[in-house]
Every structure is written in C-alpha cells, then in structure tokens.
Amino acid sequence: MADIARLSLNTATVRTQWSLAQCIDGCVRHGIGTIGPWRDKLRGLGTEQAAKMITGAGLKVSGLCRGGTVTASDKAARQAALDDTRKAGDEAVALSADCLVLVVGGLPDGSCDIAAARDQVNDGIGALLDHARACNLPLAIEPLHPMYAADRACVNTLAQANDICDDLGDGIGIAIDVYHLWWDPELKAEIARARGRILGFHVCDWLVPTRDLLVDRGMMGDGVIEIAKIRSWVEAAGYHGPIEVEIFSEGDWWRRDPDEVLKTMIARFESVV
Amino acid sequence: MADIARLSLNTATVRTQWSLAQCIDGCVRHGIGTIGPWRDKLRGLGTEQAAKMITGAGLKVSGLCRGGTVTASDKAARQAALDDTRKAGDEAVALSADCLVLVVGGLPDGSCDIAAARDQVNDGIGALLDHARACNLPLAIEPLHPMYAADRACVNTLAQANDICDDLGDGIGIAIDVYHLWWDPELKAEIARARGRILGFHVCDWLVPTRDLLVDRGMMGDGVIEIAKIRSWVEAAGYHGPIEVEIFSEGDWWRRDPDEVLKTMIARFESVV
Numbered sequence: 181m182a183d184i185a186r187l188s189l190n191t192a193t194v195r196t197q198w199s200l201a202q203c204i205d206g207c208v209r210h211g212i213g214t215i216g217p218w219r220d221k222l223r224g225l226g227t228e229q230a231a232k233m234i235t236g237a238g239l240k241v242s243g244l245c246r247g248g249t250v251t252a253s254d255k256a257a258r259q260a261a262l263d264d265t266r267k268a269g270d271e272a273v274a275l276s277a278d279c280l281v282l283v284v285g286g287l288p289d290g291s292c293d294i295a296a297a298r299d300q301v302n303d304g305i306g307a308l309l310d311h312a313r314a315c316n317l318p319l320a321i322e323p324l325h326p327m328y329a330a331d332r333a334c335v336n337t338l339a340q341a342n343d344i345c346d347d348l349g350d351g352i353g354i355a356i357d358v359y360h361l362w363w364d365p366e367l368k369a370e371i372a373r374a375r376g377r378i379l380g381f382h383v384c385d386w387l388v389p390t391r392d393l394l395v396d397r398g399m400m401g402d403g404v405i406e407i408a409k410i411r412s413w414v415e416a417a418g419y420h421g422p423i424e425v426e427i428f429s430e431g432d433w434w435r436r437d438p439d440e441v442l443k444t445m446i447a448r449f450e451s452v453v
Numbered sequence: 454m455a456d457i458a459r460l461s462l463n464t465a466t467v468r469t470q471w472s473l474a475q476c477i478d479g480c481v482r483h484g485i486g487t488i489g490p491w492r493d494k495l496r497g498l499g500t501e502q503a504a505k506m507i508t509g510a511g512l513k514v515s516g517l518c519r520g521g522t523v524t525a526s527d528k529a530a531r532q533a534a535l536d537d538t539r540k541a542g543d544e545a546v547a548l549s550a551d552c553l554v555l556v557v558g559g560l561p562d563g564s565c566d567i568a569a570a571r572d573q574v575n576d577g578i579g580a581l582l583d584h585a586r587a588c589n590l591p592l593a594i595e596p597l598h599p600m601y602a603a604d605r606a607c608v609n610t611l612a613q614a615n616d617i618c619d620d621l622g623d624g625i626g627i628a629i630d631v632y633h634l635w636w637d638p639e640l641k642a643e644i645a646r647a648r649g650r651i652l653g654f655h656v657c658d659w660l661v662p663t664r665d666l667l668v669d670r671g672m673m674g675d676g677v678i679e680i681a682k683i684r685s686w687v688e689a690a691g692y693h694g695p696i697e698v699e700i701f702s703e704g705d706w707w708r709r710d711p712d713e714v715l716k717t718m719i720a721r722f723e724s725v726v
Contacts, residue, residue, distance in 0.1 A: 287661075292677045298638065327600045329636035330661045330677045340638055363602035365571065365613055388560075388603045393663060404565045404603045 182411055182423055182453045187446065188214035188242040190382065190426035191221045197438040200230055204237045210442045216242040216380075216424040217275070219268060227271045234275065242422035243320060243355060243380045244272040248282025250304025251297045251334065253289045261285070262304060266311050269319075278421060279320040279379040280312070281355050286331045297334045306348055313351040320355040320379035321345070325363075327393050337361070338370035345377050355380035356414060357426065359397055362386060362405040371413040378419035383407050383453055384427040395430035399444060401452040411453060423453060455684055455696055455726045460719065461487035461515040463655065463699035464494045470711040473503055477510045483715045489515040489653075489697040490548070492541060500544045507548065515695035516593060516628060516653045517545040521555025523577025524570045524607065526562045534558070535577060539584050542592075551694060552593040552652040553585070554628050559604045570607045579621055586624045593628040593652035594618070598636075600666050610634070611643035618650050628653035629687060630699065632670055635659060635678040644686040651692035656680050656726055657700040668703035672717060674725040684726060696726060 189212050191203050198206060200221040207215055215234060222230045234241060247268030252258040265282070272280040284301045287294060305319065312319045321341045324333035335341055338361055341354045354374055359382070361367055371378075385403030390396050400407055411423070425445050427433050433441050462485050464476050471479060473494040480488055488507060495503045507514060520541030525531040538555070545553040557574045560567060578592065585592050594614045597606035608614055611634055614627045627647050632655070634640055644651075658676030663669050673680055684696070698718050700706050706714050 287677055292679050294636065294677075294679075325600065326598065326636040327663070327666075330659055334636075336636055337638065363567065363599040363607075363609055365610065386603055390600070390666060393600075393666060404560055404567075406565050406567075 181408065181450060184446070184450055185213060186421070186423045187212055187449050188216045188422040188424040189442070189445070190216040190245065190424040191218050192245070193425055193427045193433065193445065194438040194441055196434040200225055201233060202438070204233055204239060206438060206442055207239055208237050209439075210446060212442070212446070213238070214240045214242050214422045216245060216422070216426070218245045219271065222271060227274045231275050240422070241275045241277040242424050243279045243281040244268065244275060244277040246281045246283045246322070248305070248319070248321070249285035250308075251285035251288050251300045253291060258300070258304065262307055265308055269308070269312055269315055269317050273315045273317050279318040279353065279355070281320050281322050281380065283322055283324060284333045284335050286329060286334050294329065294334055298340070301335060302344055302347060305344065305352060309348060309351050318379050319352050321352065322355040322357060323360055325360040337364055337366070338374065339366055342370055342373050353377035353379040355382060357382035358405050358407055358410050359384050359386060362410065367410070368413050371410075371417050375417040378414060378417060380421070380424060381411065381414050381419060382424045382426045384425065392430065395428045397428045399427060399433060400425070400448040407453050423449070425449065454681065454723060457719070457723055458486060459694070459696045460485055460722050461489045461695040461697040462715070462718070463489040463518065463697040464491050465518070466698055466700045466706065466718065467711040467714055469707040473498055474506060475711070477506055477512060479711060479715055480512055481510050482712075483719060485715070485719070486511070487513045487515050487695045489518065489695070489699070491518045492544065495544060500547045504548050513695070514548045514550040515697050516552045516554040517541065517548060517550040519554045519556045519595070521553075521578070521592070521594070522558035524558035524561050524573045526564060531573070531577065535580055538581055542581070542585055542588055542590050546588045546590050552591040552626065552628070554593050554595050554653065556595055556597060557606045557608050559602060559607050567602065567607055571613070574608060575617055575620060578617065578625060582621060582624050591652050592625050594625065595628040595630060596633055598633040610637055610639070611647065612639055615643055615646050626650035626652040628655060630655035631678050631680055631683050632657050632659060635683065640683070641686050644683075644690050648690040651687060651690060653695070653697060654684070654687050654692060655697045655699045657698065665703065668701045670701045672700060672706060673698070673721040680726050696722075698722065
C-alpha cells in the first residue's frame with residue numbers, strides 16, 4: 181500500500197463543509213502533510229494569506245486546482261481564459277504548489293467541432309507555456325472522463341495528454357486521476373509513456389451504479405477501480421509524489437461530518453490505495 | 454444528408470409507449486421501411502409471430518438488440534449467458550435481421566479486474582462464433598461509452614472492437630453508435646480501419662447537460678454530436694446499410710406521443726443525419 185506520508189487532501193473532498201482555514205486545521209489535526217486547494221477556497225482569504233497559513237501549519241501544496249479552460253467561441257473569451265490561467269499560475273507560485281492543474285475546457289458555446297476544440301487546447305496551452313516556464317511552474321493537463329468531453333474537457337485520454345506534451349516540450353506534464361482514466365484499455369501503456377511528466381496522482385472510486393455524471397464519486401474501496409494497481413504503474417513510471425484524494429459527492433461525503441470524512445479517507449488510503 | 458430509405462426505428466426509441474405490433478404499425482404509417490427490435494418487444498408475440506408481422510408489413514430488420522453479455526463471475530453463469538446469446542442469434546435468424554448486436558457485459562459481480570473481463574469477452578465471443586457462422590448470422594460488437602465500462606460493456610472504444618475482430622476472424626463485426634463513440638479522438642481512423650466489418654450504424658445525440666448516465670439521450674440535432682460527419686466516415690468505410698435511431702429518453706421522448714416522436718425523428722433524420 182502507499183506511504184501515508186504521500187496523502188494530500190484535495191479540498192473538493194470537503195467542499196461544502198469546510199473553508200480553506202478549516203481544511204488546513206483539519207489536515208494538521210489528522211496528521212495529513214499536504215493539501216491540494218481549489219481556487220474557490222482561496223478567495224475568502226486571498227492567496228498571500230492562504231500561503232502564509234498553509235506554510236505556517238507546516239503543510240505542502242500538491243496541485244492547485246484549476247486553470248486552463250482555453251476553449252472559447254471568440255478571441256476575447258480565449259484571451260480572458262488565458263489571462264485567468266496565468267493568474268492561477270501566479271497563485272500556484274505564491275502557494276509553492278507542485279503544479280497548476282489544467283482542465284482544458286470542452287466545446288466552445290455553439291460549436292460541435294471537437295477536433296477544432298482540441299486544436300484550441302494545443303494552441304492555448306502553448307500560449308501559456310512562456311509564462312509558466314518563466315515562473316518555473318509546471319502545468320499539469322488533467323484528462324477528464326469522456327463523459328465530460330462536451331462541457332468540461334476535450335482531452336479525454338492519457339494518450340491525448342501525452343501527445344500534447346510531445347508537441348509542446350518542457351514545462352507541461354500530466355495529472356492522472358483514476359476516476360477519469362481507469363476504464364482505458366491503453367492506460368498501463370500510456371502511464372509508462374508518461375514517464376518524467378507525471379505531476380500529480382488523484383484518487384477516488386467509481387461507484388456502481390453511478391447516479392450523477394459529476395457529483396457521485398466514491399471513497400476509495402467503495403467502487404470498482406483497481407487503485408493500487410494503477411498506483412503501481414504510476415510509480416513504475418517514476419512518480420512518487422503526493423497522492424490527492426479528490427471526491428465529488430453531493431449525496432454522501434459532502435453531507436457527512438468532515439472529520440469523519442478525513443478519518444475514513446486516511447483509513448482507506450492505508451487499506452486500499 | 455442521408456437517404457431517408459436507410460432510416461430504421463430502433464424500438465427503444467418508443468420503449469415505454471408502444472408494443473412491437475404498434476411499432477410495426479407506426480413504421481408503416483410513417484413510411485419507415487426498417488425496424489430494429491429489442492428482444493423485450495418480441496416476448497409478447499413470440500419470435501415466429503413477430504417475424505410474420507414484420508415481413509407481412511413489408512419491413513426489413515436491421516439489428517436485433519441484444520445478446521452478448523458474456524462476462525460473468527463463474528462458469529455456470531457464463532454458460533447461461535452464452536446459451537442466451539445463441540438463443541438471441543436464433544431469434545435474429547428467424548427475423549432475417551442483418552445482425553445480432555452484442556453488448557458484451559461489464560465487470561463480473563465482485564470483480565474489479567477489467568483486463569480479465571476483457572479477456573472473457575474475447576473468449577466468450579469466440580465461443581459464440583461457430584453457432585453464428587453456422588446460422589450465417591453476423592455478430593456485431595457494440596462498443597459502449599466508457600461510462601458503462603463497469604456495469605454494461607467493457608468494450609469502450611472502436612479500437613478495442615477492431616482488435617477483437619482482428620483476433621477472431623470472419624463472422625464478427627461492429628455496430629457503431631455515435632452516442633458511445635463521438636468523443637473518441639481516434640474515431641475517424643478506427644472507422645476507416647473497420648472497413649468491411651461495419652454491421653450497423655446507430656444515431657441519437659449527446660445532450661449538454663446530460664442529466665442521467667443511461668436515459669437522457671437526445672434527438673438528433675438537440676445535442677453536440679457531428680452526426681453527418683461521422684456518417685460520412687462510416688460511408689467512406691463502405692457501410693451504406695440501415696441507420697437506426699435509438700434514443701433512451703426517460704424524461705422527454707419516452708413521455709411524448711409516439712407518432713410525434715416518429716415525425717420528429719424523420720424530420721431530424723432528413724435535416725441533421
């Protein structure tokens with residue numbers, strides 16, 4: 181099983197219950213050494229104050245979620261999206277995050293042309309790389325499950341993400357989330373291909389049945405994903421960094437006492453991940 | 454746009470409203486020449502009577518949906534599944550269907566090993582081929598969307614289906630459903646690779662947002678799938694057979710007057726497909 185020291189709390193796991201300050205306190209209380217914040221959690225405090233609190237509590241930051249929605253229906257909207265991702269990059273730097281996680285966007289409003297959207301992704305990330313390299317901030321493409329191709333991200337396989345990295349060169353890597361990629365018959369081969377560019381590893385579980393496309397993700401061990409097997413492939417590809425637990429769960433974990441969520445998360449990390 | 458003579462009514466499109474007899478009458482009334490029945494619709498009449506009625510009405514049968522759930526947790530269950538699919542094959546023959554559509558099954562109960570499930574699929578379909586070849590009945594693997602990998606079908610890309618066909622030789626082909634495959638960056642290339650083995654083409658649309666994993670599919674033109682583009686690829690690969698409209702829609706089309714559903718389906722087929 182994975183070393184518990186690698187556990188990182190992605191703040192989405194307790195999205196509805198806790199502020200960032202409460203997440204930080206919760207990590208300290210439960211002995212979790214790393215946090216993966218979403219930007220919405222930074223807003224209340226401001227990035228500088230958030231960075232101070234995280235550092236002051238002795239925590240490290242894995243990835244900052246998220247920038248990178250670079251698909252848009254016109255130039256002004258694309259420019260605004262790029263500017264916002266650069267700002268997210270500055271926040272990630274201020275937090276000393278390992279990387280900025282990119283969720284690249286789906287089809288632009290009014291468009292059905294997914295090939296064109298995918299071209300926009302290559303162009304958009306390419307346009308972000310100068311800034312990211314200047315900041316020494318790795319950008320991590322997160323391929324999302326194909327069920328999000330239309331509305332959230334048109335990068336839906338690890339093969340696509342690897343292709344983008346091949347195209348764009350240094351400064352860009354990949355965040356691997358088992359929820360999005362577990363089904364892919366090419367997963368083992370594409371993880372091996374991703375050697376040297378894996379910037380993050382996210383875990384949760386795929387529930388059967390899954391009742392909602394977005395917010396019915398499971399605690400590790402409650403679903404069907406072979407998490408430990410996939411982790412072994414990721415480690416064989418050279419990644420030994422933080423393992424973020426990121427669970428969107430409107431009907432279950434978001435309704436529970438967050439201290440219970442963290443206790444369960446730790447226990448499952450030790451028994452299942 | 455596609456020739457309206459190719460339109461086939463998949464009975465799932467009016468699953469909740471009409472019996473098979475009503476579907477047959479509806480096709481005749483609306484000038485639709487081909488039907489794609491689900492097995493549940495045959496049960497009331499019996500296969501022989503259904504075949505007589507379909508033929509008597511001057512209709513052809515595209516694919517029979519569905520057999521092929523060959524993944525199972527023990528030998529007895531696998532044998533029962535194979536026997537049931539052979540029975541479905543006999544029904545398809547009695548109906549003079551173009552093919553029997555196979556939905557191969559997901560993870561066996563209690564298993565998380567998707568690679569093992571996929572091995573079962575190759576073995577299971579292989580075990581069905583003697584019977585299918587003896588009946589001169591083509592079997593059509595239908596790859597399902599990755600969101601069904603756990604519970605319905607662990608064949609989730611056209612590449613996988615092509616690989617299975619490469620492995621197993623004559624008698625096995627593929628049913629291409631735009632709903633399941635539209636997101637795949639390799640779709641165009643894999644359709645070209647499927648030349649000579651495309652046995653069916655199913656259309657509906659991907660709604661944004663999609664509110665349910667199974668029963669929130671859209672009428673052609675209401676979603677984001679580039680249906681005509683995909684059809685052109687399928688035709689370039691040599692398929693010019695029936696185009697089935699198959700829409701699972703609990704909240705919308707299954708609640709409407711079925712004659713309105715068929716009218717809309719015909720109009721959209723002519724304007725969108």
